[in-house]
Amino acid sequence: MATKHAALHALIEPVVTAMGFELWGVDHLYQGKHSRLVIYIERESGVSVDDCADISRQVSAILDVEDPIPGEYRLEVSSPGMARPLYTLDHFTRYIGHQAALKLRIPFDGRRKFSGLIAGVEEDEVLLHMDGEEFCFPIESIDQATIIPQFDD
Secondary structure, eight states: OHHHHHHHHHHHHHHHHHTTOEEEEEEEEEETTEEEEEEEEEOTTOOOHHHHHHHHHHHHHHHHHHOOSOSOEEEEEEOOOTTOBOOSHHHHHHTTTSEEEEEEEEEETTEEEEEEEEEEEETTEEEEEETTEEEEEEGGGEEEEEEOOOOOO
């Protein structure tokens, strides 16, 4: 599965980069007979609906030619938003000091879900501070991670 994800990322990234955006991440979500391909794009100046539509058209053309996904799927292009998913060690590094929710591939200490402050990144591990303790999770053990938006009162 990781290989298919990497292949999709490699196919999509040059198109997104050529259009002046960063490819934040790609999610291929299966829903019964159909699936969704969600592409998250980022740019320092922000992402508009028109930007998403433009990228969608360009990526769609590449996907039609290369046909990397069998069957029907829906293509969605979006900004990662405030509750942005985190995919790479670089993403975790950028968000040190922010609250995050993690879901692990296999349980650690009998649980798969953790949330806390991103305390740092060491080699291939994410450091998460929660409840007065620091946990180290190898990046490959993290199934999903998202920023927990914080709003000042």
